[in-house]
Amino acid sequence: MNEFFQKLAAHLRWADQRVHQSLVEARNPPAHTLDLFSHLIATEHVWLARIRGETSELPVWPKLSLAQCAEIGTRNADELSALIDSMDEIALSGGVTYRNSIGDEYTNSPADILIHVALHGAYHRGQIAAAVRAGGDTPATTDYIAYVRGTPAATRR
Numbered sequence: 001m002n003e004f005f006q007k008l009a010a011h012l013r014w015a016d017q018r019v020h021q022s023l024v025e026a027r028n029p030p031a032h033t034l035d036l037f038s039h040l041i042a043t044e045h046v047w048l049a050r051i052r053g054e055t056s057e058l059p060v061w062p063k064l065s066l067a068q069c070a071e072i073g074t075r076n077a078d079e080l081s082a083l084i085d086s087m088d089e090i091a092l093s094g095g096v097t098y099r100n101s102i103g104d105e106y107t108n109s110p111a112d113i114l115i116h117v118a119l120h121g122a123y124h125r126g127q128i129a130a131a132v133r134a135g136g137d138t139p140a141t142t143d144y145i146a147y148v149r150g151t152p153a154a155t156r157r
Helices: 002-025 031-052 066-086 089-093 110-134 144-149
Strands: 096-099 105-108
Touching: 002 031, 002 066, 002 110, 002 144, 031 066, 031 096, 031 110, 066 110, 089 110, 105 110
Parallel strands: none
Antiparallel strands: 096 105
16 A cells, blocks of 8 residues: 555655746746645645644645745655655554644544545646646646656647
8 A cells, every 4th residue: 555655645746846847937827826836735734744643834825935835845745755654554544633724623544635635736736737828838747647657648739
């Protein structure tokens, strides 16, 4: 099971780096792309803190610079990989009790949280890609299959 989650963590690192680079290179990125990327990076941090039973250093919708997103994203990826390495199947299926951003209490397994982090990131990376394309630039390919192939996905040509 750890191998599966390590693949998700490696993809998360790769995809976040590609989004960061695409926003750095974009000539005219819509302003809300940075808001979305900041949220994506912050929520990775929030969920890691919840799994560890810690208080997050970030709100779920912070105002971050691209440089801060890159720095925190790298830290998230490192910590995520280390966390997964430290967990066996019993720990991954255990319960994590936390409060969401409005104070409601929930309990979920670390495995379900990690799957959520991967899917949540994919959702927001897609929103960023659509906005970058609408702004006239070419978005980064962040599909998992492109990651494992080591090649870009098909384009609109």
